[in-house]
Amino acid sequence: xxxxxxxxxxxxxxxxxRKDAEEAASRKVIIKVAMATCSIASGAKPVLDFFTEEMPRxxxxxxxxxxxxxxxxxxxxxxxxxxxxxxxxMFGHVDVKKATEIVNxxxxxxxxxxxxxxxxxx
Amino acid sequence: MKAQQLKIAxxxxxxxxxxxxxxxxxxxxxxxxxxxLSGPREAVIETIKKSGLRGRGGAGFSTxxxxxxxxxxxxxxxxxxCNADEGDPGAFMDRAVLEGDPHSVLEAMAICGYAIGADEGxxxxxAEYPLAIxxxxxxxxxxxxxxxxxENVMNTxxxxxxxxxxxxxxxxxxxxxxxxxSMEGNRGEPVSKPxxxxxxxxxxxxxxxxxxxxxxxxxxxxxxxxxxxxxIGTEKSKGTKVFALAGKVKKVGLVEVPMGTTLxxxxxxxxxxxxxxxxxxxxxxxxxSGGCLTVKHLDTPxxxxxxxxxGSMMGSGGMIVMDEDDCMVAVAQFYLDFTVEESCGKCVxxxxxxxxxxxxxxxxxxxxxxxxxxxxxxxxxxVIKGASLCALGQTAPNPxxxxxxxxxxxxxxxxxxxxxxxxxxxxxxQYRVVEENCIGCGACKRACPADAxxxxxxxxxxxxxxxxxxxxxxxxxxxxxAIAID
Numbered sequence: 161x162x163x164x165x166x167x168x169x170x171x172x173x174x175x176x177x178r179k180d181a182e183e184a185a186s187r188k189v190i191i192k193v194a195m196a197t198c199s200i201a202s203g204a205k206p207v208l209d210f211f212t213e214e215m216p217r218x219x220x221x222x223x224x225x226x227x228x229x230x231x232x233x234x235x236x237x238x239x240x241x242x243x244x245x246x247x248x249x250m251f252g253h254v255d256v257k258k259a260t261e262i263v264n265x266x267x268x269x270x271x272x273x274x275x276x277x278x279x280x281x282x
Numbered sequence: 283m284k285a286q287q288l289k290i291a292x293x294x295x296x297x298x299x300x301x302x303x304x305x306x307x308x309x310x311x312x313x314x315x316x317x318x319l320s321g322p323r324e325a326v327i328e329t330i331k332k333s334g335l336r337g338r339g340g341a342g343f344s345t346x347x348x349x350x351x352x353x354x355x356x357x358x359x360x361x362x363x364c365n366a367d368e369g370d371p372g373a374f375m376d377r378a379v380l381e382g383d384p385h386s387v388l389e390a391m392a393i394c395g396y397a398i399g400a401d402e403g404x405x406x407x408x409a410e411y412p413l414a415i416x417x418x419x420x421x422x423x424x425x426x427x428x429x430x431x432x433e434n435v436m437n438t439x440x441x442x443x444x445x446x447x448x449x450x451x452x453x454x455x456x457x458x459x460x461x462x463x464s465m466e467g468n469r470g471e472p473v474s475k476p477x478x479x480x481x482x483x484x485x486x487x488x489x490x491x492x493x494x495x496x497x498x499x500x501x502x503x504x505x506x507x508x509x510x511x512x513x514i515g516t517e518k519s520k521g522t523k524v525f526a527l528a529g530k531v532k533k534v535g536l537v538e539v540p541m542g543t544t545l546x547x548x549x550x551x552x553x554x555x556x557x558x559x560x561x562x563x564x565x566x567x568x569x570x571s572g573g574c575l576t577v578k579h580l581d582t583p584x585x586x587x588x589x590x591x592x593g594s595m596m597g598s599g600g601m602i603v604m605d606e607d608d609c610m611v612a613v614a615q616f617y618l619d620f621t622v623e624e625s626c627g628k629c630v631x632x633x634x635x636x637x638x639x640x641x642x643x644x645x646x647x648x649x650x651x652x653x654x655x656x657x658x659x660x661x662x663x664x665v666i667k668g669a670s671l672c673a674l675g676q677t678a679p680n681p682x683x684x685x686x687x688x689x690x691x692x693x694x695x696x697x698x699x700x701x702x703x704x705x706x707x708x709x710x711x712q713y714r715v716v717e718e719n720c721i722g723c724g725a726c727k728r729a730c731p732a733d734a735x736x737x738x739x740x741x742x743x744x745x746x747x748x749x750x751x752x753x754x755x756x757x758x759x760x761x762x763x764a765i766a767i768d
Contacts, residue, residue, distance in 0.1 A: 161303070163429030165437045167316040170307070177308035194296055196381045197413045198374070225305075228382020230296030231287075231536040233528075240296075 185242065189222040189267055191215070192240040196229035203255060204237035210259045211239075218268065235277045241266060252277040285539065285547035288514065290522045291338075291498035292538045295382030300417050303424040306385040312430045314504035318393050319438045326397040327353060330500065332508035334520030339365060339456070339493030340568065340597040341673070342519070342586040345500075351480035352398040352490035360400035361489040362391050363479075364497055365461060366407035366414070369453040370569030371620060373600035375524040376494035378536050380407070380414035383498065384421035390500035392431060392442045398490050401441045406461050409448040418446060453570075453624035457672045458491040460626065471628045472672035493598065495524055515541030519585035523596070529566075529603035530557045539584070546580040549603055561606040564688070568597030570617045570624075571677030573684025574610060593684045595677070609706035610689040611696055615643040617681035625674065632675030635666040639682060648709040651697040659686060705767045708752040712768045717742050719764035726756035726765060 164170045184190070193199075193208040208226060215222045230238050235252025241262060242248040251262060252275055265271045289295075298305040306312075318326045331346025352360065364387060368376040380387060391403040407415060422444050425431040433441050447465050454460045455470040462484050464470035483489025499521060503511045512520045519541040525548065527537050532554035539548060545565055549555070556562050564574040573594035575582065582592045589596050604613065618640045627633045639662055645651045663679030670676050686693060695701050702710040715726075722740040734750040737743030743764075745756070757765040 161424070161428045163427075164312075165429065167313075167320060167436065170312060170316050170436065174307055174310070174313065177304050181308055192296075196378060197411075200413075225299045226301075227297060228295045228300050229378035229536055231292065231378070231538075232533075233535045234533045238296075 184223060185244065187221055187244050189215075189220055189244070190240075190242040190248075191222060191224045192227050192242075193224070194228070194230045194232075194236065194238045194240075195226035198229065198233060199236045199238065202236040206256055207237050207239060207254050207259050210256045211263075214260075214263055218263065220267065232277050238277060243267065243270070248279070250277040250279050251275055285543050285551040287538055287552060288522050288540050289538045290502050290511075290514075291379060291386075291495050291524050292382070292536070293502060294386060295378055295536075298383065300382055300384055301420050303385060303421065303428060303430075306383070307428075310501070310505055311385055312389055312425075314501035315389050315392050315396075315430065316436060318396055318504060319436060319440055323353065323397050323399065326393060326504070329504060329508045330397075333503045333511040334508075334515070334518075335496065335499055335503060335511065336519065336586065337493060338495035338499070338523065338598065340571065340595065342596060345492060345496055348480065348492070349394060349397050349490060351478065352400075352488050355481055355488045357399075357488050359402070359485075359487045360395075360398055361484045361487060362395045362398065362400045362403040363458075363461070363465070363484065363489055363491040364391055364403065364405040364407075365456060365458065365491050365493050366405055366411070367449045367456040367461060368408065368411075368494070368598065369451070369456050369624075370598055370600040371617075372528045372602050373526045373569060373598055375526055375536065375599045377411050377414055379494050379498045379524075380411065381417055384414070384418050385425065386501055387494055387497045388418075388421055388425055388431060388444055390497035391444060392435065393500055393504065394490060394492065394497070395442045396440055398488070400488075400490070401443065403442060403444040404447050404465060404484070405444065406447045406449055406455070406465060408451055410451055415446060415448070452626070453620075454626040454672070454674050457674060460672065461491065462489065469626070471626045472674075474671055495599070516583060516585045518587055523584060523599060525599045525601045527553050527601050527603070529601075530560065530605040530608070531555070531603045532557055541585045542583045544581050544583055545575065548584065548601070549580070553603065556603065556605050558605075562603070563606050563608055564604045564610060564613075566594075566602040566604065566613065566617075566681070567600070568595035568677075568680070569600045570620050571595060571673065571680055572597045572600075573680045574604070574613065574688060575684075576688045593687060594680070607704050607706070609647075609702050609704035610685045610692050611643065611647055611702075612704075612706050614682045614685040615640065615647055618643060618678070621674065621678040625678070629670045629672075629675055631666045631669040632671075632678060635662055636675075636678050638662060639666070639679060643682070646693065646696050647702075647707040649696070649700040649707075651693075653694075653697055656686065656693055656697065711752060712747060713745055713750060713752060713754070713757060714766050714768055715743050715745055716764045716766050719762045721762055721764070723762070725759045725761070729755040729759040731755060 727735040
């Protein structure tokens, strides 16, 4: 990354990054896997590996991100999936079996998958 | 209406990729630093003061005032230190912030550096947090590469380097003077204040020490304004507080709520109530320095003053919920065990007094306590609190005092009746076969590691109390409710 030289450049970079993100969200599936120490301890790593291996096989554009703690210790490992134009859906207790369901049923089929976590954001 | 979370310190946690600075920049990252650098340093301190932000490590001192103290002295060198020596049992707020949003802390440290006139910052972090350390290293390298940290930040002439120092896991090193001693390579022992670190800190230079969560609030305050921040919370406690909600609640988690939210709202609305819909007994706040609050405190608003008035304290944010099955005497003993282990040994009242407190509690949980012991617990606690140098000793007896005050009957029951209501104190319970339920399957006998159970198949079984070690294995194995605990 080039050095940011002043506030204007930082603001320009910020709006460019935002635009990219919005553009990506309008057509790509965004998958966020929580990868804090506690998420990893409860089994997030194989889930992340599964998505990184499985998604390129799908005829879909996608972004996979690992994030920090979502705060939902009671439901780790958690995965948040945002389909283009839809609200994010958080899935809890995700293992590889459930991740497969998420890909096949929710991401490809648009059908609900059991075991979502209620997220209230204010 | 159900209480809601409000995320300020955790705004980016679980949202952005902590290993990608672009994700942080897209979310207003480093904008606060840029705006601070374009104005006078006094204005930064004024904003933080006006916001009402107070230290989130537990003591609750005004952050803006602390910065002002460190800004005042003339010195060729000053330091900013981030206290990431999170040590309370059951607390993981700082780890979550550092693992989920490391740049928010780096940015705030740079802002603080600019405000007080420091060009160097240190994060004192526990070596037990390897992932947080890894992500901090990545974040520092990325920020330096982007010209947002290091030499000549954004061409303003402001320099700010951040380095890490690893703590070896001593609880006392969370105390700022002990932390500085440890950073200097000395034994982590507190020294008396004054001089405060703001005048004479790391390597004898003016040093400002803030907690991770305190820093995590700073950029949001600069971006959205002091008035916005001070509109959240109560009269004296502004903004939000992050809690590691643990123990017997349905939704264990890392939560952030506006100050003034009640304990009831936190436990029942956010935490979803008690596991297995059992009876709420107590909530422990403030870690080993705090206390246990009871049903009558459930409507206490969470703010620095109210929690102290109720007999506990805010602390760094550990919140452990206990149900009817928890023995409060044993809980006090657990926390004291921790403090005895973690006392640095410098002050006699803390080093020896807490040991004595522990042995009295041990006596009580083993059924040898007397009523005089209860008075001695109180007397000794007062001495330890009054005669210890640092907050570790001054607060160590709090779990004992708050449980004596709030659960006196439980103590009396242990001492007089030699019984433990929660059936947690092994010396005071007995496992017994309920004859009418026993079908003689032999599961308990096979599970018993002490060969204390006798009985033929399809015959009533029997537990030999002399041999029983009270491990509870039989109780767990029995599917017919035929093992009772008396």
